[in-house]
Amino acid sequence: MVGAAGAVGREMIRTLEERRFPVDELGLFATERSAGKRVRFEGEDHTVQACAEDSLRGFDLALFSAGSAAARAIAPGAAAGGTVCVDNSSAFRMDPGVPLVIPEINAEALRDHRGIVANPNCTTITALMAAGPLHRAAGLRQLVVSSYQSVSGSGMKGIRELAEQNEKLAGMEEQLVAPDHDALPVGDVYGKTIAFNVLAFQFRPDELDWSDEERKVLNESRKILSAPELEIAATVVRVPVVAGHAVSLFATFSRPIGPDEARGVLSAFPGVQVVYDPANAEYPTPLDAAGIDDVLVGRIRAVDGREDALLLFAAGDNLRKGAALNAVQIAESLFA
Amino acid sequence: MVGAAGAVGREMIRTLEERRFPVDELGLFATERSAGKRVRFEGEDHTVQACAEDSLRGFDLALFSAGSAAARAIAPGAAAGGTVCVDNSSAFRMDPGVPLVIPEINAEALRDHRGIVANPNCTTITALMAAGPLHRAAGLRQLVVSSYQSVSGSGMKGIRELAEQNEKLAGMEEQLVAPDHDALPVGDVYGKTIAFNVLAFQFRPDELDWSDEERKVLNESRKILSAPELEIAATVVRVPVVAGHAVSLFATFSRPIGPDEARGVLSAFPGVQVVYDPANAEYPTPLDAAGIDDVLVGRIRAVDGREDALLLFAAGDNLRKGAALNAVQIAESLFA
Numbered sequence: 113m114v115g116a117a118g119a120v121g122r123e124m125i126r127t128l129e130e131r132r133f134p135v136d137e138l139g140l141f142a143t144e145r146s147a148g149k150r151v152r153f154e155g156e157d158h159t160v161q162a163c164a165e166d167s168l169r170g171f172d173l174a175l176f177s178a179g180s181a182a183a184r185a186i187a188p189g190a191a192a193g194g195t196v197c198v199d200n201s202s203a204f205r206m207d208p209g210v211p212l213v214i215p216e217i218n219a220e221a222l223r224d225h226r227g228i229v230a231n232p233n234c235t236t237i238t239a240l241m242a243a244g245p246l247h248r249a250a251g252l253r254q255l256v257v258s259s260y261q262s263v264s265g266s267g268m269k270g271i272r273e274l275a276e277q278n279e280k281l282a283g284m285e286e287q288l289v290a291p292d293h294d295a296l297p298v299g300d301v302y303g304k305t306i307a308f309n310v311l312a313f314q315f316r317p318d319e320l321d322w323s324d325e326e327r328k329v330l331n332e333s334r335k336i337l338s339a340p341e342l343e344i345a346a347t348v349v350r351v352p353v354v355a356g357h358a359v360s361l362f363a364t365f366s367r368p369i370g371p372d373e374a375r376g377v378l379s380a381f382p383g384v385q386v387v388y389d390p391a392n393a394e395y396p397t398p399l400d401a402a403g404i405d406d407v408l409v410g411r412i413r414a415v416d417g418r419e420d421a422l423l424l425f426a427a428g429d430n431l432r433k434g435a436a437l438n439a440v441q442i443a444e445s446l447f448a
Numbered sequence: 449m450v451g452a453a454g455a456v457g458r459e460m461i462r463t464l465e466e467r468r469f470p471v472d473e474l475g476l477f478a479t480e481r482s483a484g485k486r487v488r489f490e491g492e493d494h495t496v497q498a499c500a501e502d503s504l505r506g507f508d509l510a511l512f513s514a515g516s517a518a519a520r521a522i523a524p525g526a527a528a529g530g531t532v533c534v535d536n537s538s539a540f541r542m543d544p545g546v547p548l549v550i551p552e553i554n555a556e557a558l559r560d561h562r563g564i565v566a567n568p569n570c571t572t573i574t575a576l577m578a579a580g581p582l583h584r585a586a587g588l589r590q591l592v593v594s595s596y597q598s599v600s601g602s603g604m605k606g607i608r609e610l611a612e613q614n615e616k617l618a619g620m621e622e623q624l625v626a627p628d629h630d631a632l633p634v635g636d637v638y639g640k641t642i643a644f645n646v647l648a649f650q651f652r653p654d655e656l657d658w659s660d661e662e663r664k665v666l667n668e669s670r671k672i673l674s675a676p677e678l679e680i681a682a683t684v685v686r687v688p689v690v691a692g693h694a695v696s697l698f699a700t701f702s703r704p705i706g707p708d709e710a711r712g713v714l715s716a717f718p719g720v721q722v723v724y725d726p727a728n729a730e731y732p733t734p735l736d737a738a739g740i741d742d743v744l745v746g747r748i749r750a751v752d753g754r755e756d757a758l759l760l761f762a763a764g765d766n767l768r769k770g771a772a773l774n775a776v777q778i779a780e781s782l783f784a
């Protein structure tokens with residue numbers, strides 16, 4: 113494991129234990145800064161080691177959650193040396209020679225791997241666990257995605273920044289109806305106040321002013337669904353939630369499909385829990401999804417005047433299915 | 449003023465002062481429970497009185513922010529007696545004999561009033577301040593709305609419920625990545641945990657499982673834009689924000705329209721501030737919109753492969769333009 117000390121790395125270790133992934137020898141690697149940390153795995157303490165160029169020699173599998181730079185520096189050499197690398201960064205996702213896989217949706221893409229497999233973006237995974245099964249059933253024509261993304265998507269530092277700002281503003285909530293804008297806390301991670309706010313961030317906008325995160329949702333969805341022309345309109349928004357990403361989806365299809373059929377398709381799909389309980393007006397929330405493996409899908413509705421369109425609201429654990437769990441599932445498929 | 453003690457009522461009083469609305473005599477009315485409260489207006493203390501059937505006799509104008517039941521009980525009689533009633537509740541909004549007005553967008557509808565004018569829903573106003581000017585310019589064909597609504601939309605009790613839950617969870621943020629779901633705080637206003645969560649609530653769902661709030665966005669938008677067939681897909685979501693409603697919009701039009709033209713149209717529109725600063729990657733947030741009159745519109749983007757579609761992200765103060773300010777603007781138009 114490369115990047116064993118981060119939020120996703122910790123979740124990967126927990127996931128390997130929980131799923132009893134067959135491990136003969138475990139190597140935990142990270143940057144120099146994290147070297148020496150102790151991590152418990154199946155009752156034994158392991159020491160995190162600084163990752164060197166030949167650290168992965170002899171390992172069958174490497175799970176990367178160390179960012180794009182580390183993946184680019186280490187994975188190609190490791191893959192050439194026979195170690196299959198499953199990478200959680202965006203480094204290789206759009207590489208035509210690298211499969212980008214959500215196992216429930218496109219496991220068949222793994223057949224053509226050349227030593228590196230990419231794990232998709234957490235928002236892409238949440239959206240496609242809801243839209244992917246419906247694409248298979250009725251052919252997606254258009255997908256409009258608005259996200260509600262938690263701060264753990266930025267790692268531990270995102271959680272800390274939200275907690276610090278909440279603490280500073282505690283007891284002042286009623287004043288926020290007309291805040292002193294210059295006095296609001298601002299942190300390094302988000303550049304704006306994330307507490308009591310939502311951020312439709314646009315860091316690194318492209319020529320259409322799409323953020324890189326929005327572009328990932330577009331490009332990765334097209335690749336995973338093998339639908340290179342699929343129309344996708346994405347707006348990604350960070351919300352003051354610790355864990356669990358949610359997406360509001362509007363989808364149109366090549367043939368009529370109603371909520372009942374959609375619920376049937378999704379109920380039968382592995383990794384999805386349909387939340388539908390009209391009597392109690394139940395619906396998925398990110399906090400309900402936090403700490404569980406399944407992606408929750410609900411609020412499945414028709415749109416007046418259309419038989420080929422659906423609204424859906426989905427919530428998934430961004431550290432589990434959105435990252436660690438999906439990566440381990442890829443590894444399970446590879447070594448089945 | 450009827451409902452002078454609530455969150456919107458207080459904001460209305462502040463708005464009347466700020467805009468130097470010509471007031472000869474001010475009567476402040478509310479339920480029995482709030483009677484006796486003192487409210488300051490233009491340097492003088494006024495006492496809130498319990499509202500009786502004939503309380504409004506002799507007043508030229510009544511501003512209602514007292515809920516649907518009170519509006520239904522009092523407004524028709526007051527209107528018959530010559531008091532023009534501007535009502536912030538949903539009681540009369542869809543009544544064909546009652547104008548539903550955002551003054552910048554459809555002030556002409558005021559001409560036909562019969563004593564009652566309805567103030568639209570706060571999310572409808574925020575969405576239409578962005579989409580309405582573009583409808584006039586290029587003819588809306590389809591509108592997909594996902595909202596990010598603040599808790600002050602539920603009044604002071606919404607703010608208090610969020611503050612209490614934040615306090616209970618303070619210091620436990622890191623544990624929320626795998627929360628003990630049964631131990632999370634739940635309150636009366638939202639029925640689920642609103643702190644560190646987002647709620648795509650569906651109280652009182654209709655036959656299509658749309659919530660009443662979603663149905664309001666649909667019906668009210670069609671009425672305000674005089675577009676009874678307009679296709680609208682709405683998903684309303686409560687977020688842990690004190691003030692400021694945001695909306696993510698996907699809109700298609702009858703003719704090609706690009707982001708530059710849209711920014712031009714919106715920049716020239718009263719009550720809208722376009723936020724566009726690519727060098728600094730600026731975008732509207734609810735916290736930036738809280739406490740100001742203008743609705744902020746940004747993230748105006750094209751969608752790959754379409755010339756007739758735009759994405760927008762807008763944020764407005766739900767207590768000001770979304771409620772009190774819009775009601776006072778209606779009154780200003782009526783008594784201009």
